[in-house]
Amino acid sequence: MDVSRGRRRGPVPLVMTGPLSPYESLLRAELASLGYAGSSVTDAVRMMRRLSTWMDRRELALDALEPSKVEEFLAFRRAVCESEPVARRSLGVVIKVLRNAGVVPAPVPTGGGAVEKLLADYGAYLRGERGLAAESVRCYCGQARKFLAALPTPLEASLTRLDAARVTAVIVRHATECDSVWSAKALVTAVRSLLRYLHVDGRIPAPLTGAVPAVAGWRLDSLPRGLTPQQVAALLSAPDLRTPAGQRDRAILVTLARLGLRGAEVAALQLSDIDWHAGEIAVRGKGSRIERLPLPTEVGETLAGYLTDSRPRCSATAVFVTARAPYQALTGTCIRAVMRRACDRAGLPRMGAHRLRHSLATTILRAGAPLPEVGQVLRHRSQLSTTIYAKVDHTALRTLAQPWPEGGAR
Structure with missing residues (x-):
């Protein structure tokens, strides 16, 4: 008697077929080395099997798996499965591993390719020649992207015709969209840096940093915004x-x-x-x-x-x-x-x-510490950077207040 009869059998393990079948072990090894949980690895492998089967039925070769085909596969999955976010996340992992290994083609930049190439060169200049930290490079390149995106295409031709009038117009337009004075200052600082690089690199005919208008704002015109x-x-x-x-x-x-x-x-x-x-x-x-x-x-x-x-x-x-x-x-x-x-x-x-940095400074100051000690805690290179906190030391400021004239309006 076959004792197995009547028992509920589990799902039959899937065997990968299609053009991606040789790369299942690559996917497992790569995700394991990156620290993915076992369940996440299993989900990614299942997604690769479905993708490989879909490619096999459509007779797609590996070099045909371009971004448009990936989106087409996602549309197919949406039609048969409601959990699109999960599918997109697992598929993204699979595609990334395959692209890093050179198995499927990487996306070809379109439209913004010239801008991205220039920003990559500019970022390398900031890191190598100027010695900027990674976060500063990111901020400068982000602001530079706004400026370059406002120029007509093709970019190279636009740069050769760039003049002071267009630089000023672009800055004025973007500065009005900034949510604070400091955001506008960050924009003009980054654009001046970009224009210096473009001139040194021979991409623009003249130095145009003087065409970038200054932003009105004074260093000590506001109070540090600390928290209670x-x-x-x-x-x-x-x-x-x-x-x-x-x-x-x-x-x-x-x-x-x-x-x-x-x-x-x-x-x-x-x-x-x-x-x-x-x-x-x-x-x-x-x-x-x-x-x-x-x-x-x-x-x-x-x-x-x-x-x-x-x-x-x-x-x-x-x-x-x-x-x-x-x-x-x-x-x-x-x-x-x-x-x-x-x-x-x-x-x-x-x-x-x-804001937490401001809060620490104001708390120390109100506890009686002098400004030089506050500057040491905040690691300011210049004491001028610390002087703004004198405004929140109300006890010390009272000693400077002039008495109200007798009989004056109250």
Whole structure:
């Protein structure tokens, strides 16, 4: 008697057929090396099998799997499956592995290809010749992209005809769309840098930096916008500590709030920067400077908890990495996203990570520390950068206030 009769059999394991069948082991090995969970690897392999079967039925060769065909396959999956976001995510992983291995063609830039090529050259110049940090290069290239996108196509011909009038017109138009004076200042600074590079590289006929109008704004015309201790406490308690990502986010916020670091400096922290025995942490600041700071107990305990309990095991050397594979170092943009999420959960208006730096400075000053000590904590190279915090020292300012004239209007 066949005892197997009547039993419910599980699904028959799929065997990959079609043009992608030789690369299943490549996909598994690559995703495993990147730290993907077993279930994620299985999902990606299933997606590769479906893609390979679809290609086989349409008699598509590997070199025919261009972006248009990938979108066509996604449209097919939408027709037979409702979980398109999951399908797109798994398919994206498969395509990335295949493209990195040279199995299928990479997308050919269209339209903005000339702009992207110029920005790549400009970014290399900023890193190699100017020595800018990665976050600064990203910001400069982002602003430069706005300027270049406003020029007529083809780009090369437009650059040869570029004159002062067009430069001024583009800047004025984009500056009116900026949400703050500092955003407009960032735009004009980046465009001046771009124009210097274009002239040195021989892409524009004359130096046009003088055609970039200045933005009206004064260094000490506003107060530093710090937070109250209650608001800082609300931000620090906002992340969900039941999840690894929440524990990571809290460690980031505590580091920002207690050390007064910039967002890019937190993103750049490496595991080797923390000296647990000496109780110090090395910070890569502006101008590629590396400075050592004392590691407060609260920051050390929070970092140790994240590193031992929540940080994924991976080859990345950064302290803060993504919560899901492939595990990569967080960027300054990611740090800003962490701050935005905390603001939303704490019921506060969205603000940048720099607000916690201002909050630390104003708290120290109001506790009685002199301005030079505040500058040391914030690692200012110039005391002029610290003078703005004198405006929030109300106790010291009262000694400078003139008495109200007797009998004057009240």
